[in-house]
Amino acid sequence: MIRVGSVVLRVDDLPRQTEFWSAALDYVPREGPSDDDFVLLRPRGGVGPNLSLDRHDSAVHLPPRIHLDLYADDQAAEVKRLQALGATEVHWDKRPPDADYIILADPEGNRFCVVDAS
Amino acid sequence: MIRVGSVVLRVDDLPRQTEFWSAALDYVPREGPSDDDFVLLRPRGGVGPNLSLDRHDSAVHLPPRIHLDLYADDQAAEVKRLQALGATEVHWDKRPPDADYIILADPEGNRFCVVDAS
Numbered sequence: 001m002i003r004v005g006s007v008v009l010r011v012d013d014l015p016r017q018t019e020f021w022s023a024a025l026d027y028v029p030r031e032g033p034s035d036d037d038f039v040l041l042r043p044r045g046g047v048g049p050n051l052s053l054d055r056h057d058s059a060v061h062l063p064p065r066i067h068l069d070l071y072a073d074d075q076a077a078e079v080k081r082l083q084a085l086g087a088t089e090v091h092w093d094k095r096p097p098d099a100d101y102i103i104l105a106d107p108e109g110n111r112f113c114v115v116d117a118s
Numbered sequence: 119m120i121r122v123g124s125v126v127l128r129v130d131d132l133p134r135q136t137e138f139w140s141a142a143l144d145y146v147p148r149e150g151p152s153d154d155d156f157v158l159l160r161p162r163g164g165v166g167p168n169l170s171l172d173r174h175d176s177a178v179h180l181p182p183r184i185h186l187d188l189y190a191d192d193q194a195a196e197v198k199r200l201q202a203l204g205a206t207e208v209h210w211d212k213r214p215p216d217a218d219y220i221i222l223a224d225p226e227g228n229r230f231c232v233v234d235a236s
Contacts, residue, residue, distance in 0.1 A: 002143065002196045004166050005189030005233060007125060010181070025120065048122050049167055050187075058183050063128070065176050065228065066184040069168075071123030078120045110183065115123060 006040065006050035007068065010058035012108055014039060016086075017053050020107050023085050025070075027051055060109045067110070071117035075102065079114050124158065124168035125186065128176035130226055132157060134204075135171050138225050141203050143188075145169055178227045185228070189235035193220065197232050 011017040018039045021027060027041035030050070037055040072078040079102050083089065090103040090111055101113040129135040136157050139145060145159035148168070155173040190196040197220050201207065208221040208229055219231040 001191045002188050002232070003161075004125065004143065004169070004186055005235060006187040007122065008185050008187055008231075010183050025122065043121075051122070052187065056181070058181050059179070060183055061177070061179045063174070063176050064183065065128050065178055066182065066186075067126050068122055068184075069124040069126055069170065070120050073119045113126075114120070117123065 004049050006052045008052040008054055009110065010056045011053050012055070012057075014053060014055045016107055020086050021051055021053065024082055024087070024106075025051065062111070064111055068112040069101070069115050070112060071115050073118050075114055075116040075118070079104065082114065122167050124170045126170040126172055127228065128174045129171050130173070130175075132171060132173045134225055138204050139169055139171065142200055142205070142224075143169065180229070182229055186230040187219070187233050188230060190232050191236050193232055193234040193236070197222065200232065 009017070014037065018029070018041070022029070022041055025041070026044050028044050030040040030042050039053045041051045041053065079089070082104055086107040087104040090105050092103055095103065100116045103111055103113055105111050127135070132155065136147070136159070140159055143159070144162050146162050148158040148160050157171045159169045159171065188196070197207070200222055204225045205222040208223050210221055213221065218234045221229055221231055223229050
């Protein structure tokens with residue numbers, strides 16, 4: 001048995017990224033020993049992969065080889081909420097006008113999509 | 119409501135990566151219209167995020183900003199199985215000898231970890 005247990009994101013500012021992603025996904029830090037360089041966030045409701053934040057030098061490359069698609073019931077409301085948390089919208093010249101996704105970047109410039117799943 | 123719906127991986131060889139990742143995770147293509155440049159894989163058992171394979175130019179950068187941790191009940195057996203599917207082990211000089219993870223790379227060089235979750 002094997003499963004996608006966690007998505008690991010390298011970060012520069014661990015407290016800032018912990019704050020953003022916890023609020024973005026409604027995730028909470030895992031109980032147990034803490035580490036100045038690593039935080040494992042898990043879904044508060046228990047469903048879904050963990051998100052591991054790992055303080056390590058690693059440049060942001062665009063376009064990213066791997067990114068997250070977040071599925072939203074209310075895409076417009078979620079985009080607004082994420083922007084209030086510190087995300088910024090990314091305007092991509094190849095995005096079709098009828099695309100079901102909106103591209104955002106987290107506070108460190110990691111791009112992700114908010115997909116209309118309604 | 120928002121959730122990690124899919125991890126999106128850009129690929130060069132879509133059939134090869136579809137074959138590898140389907141077998142690696144026991145995922146199946148989503149029903150519906152197919153696309154020569156995009157495959158959405160979902161867990162056969164229905165639990166866990168999707169994996170989207172998107173044919174697009176995008177270089178592999180090391181170390182990766184984002185990678186997957188796969189949680190395995192039998193780490194040694196899973197590593198052997200994944201190697202038979204086309205993964206290769208990556209030897210990283212900073213890996214602690216007692217690390218609970220083994221680093222592999224998929225057929226296109228995307229690194230991921232197999233974590234001992236037993």
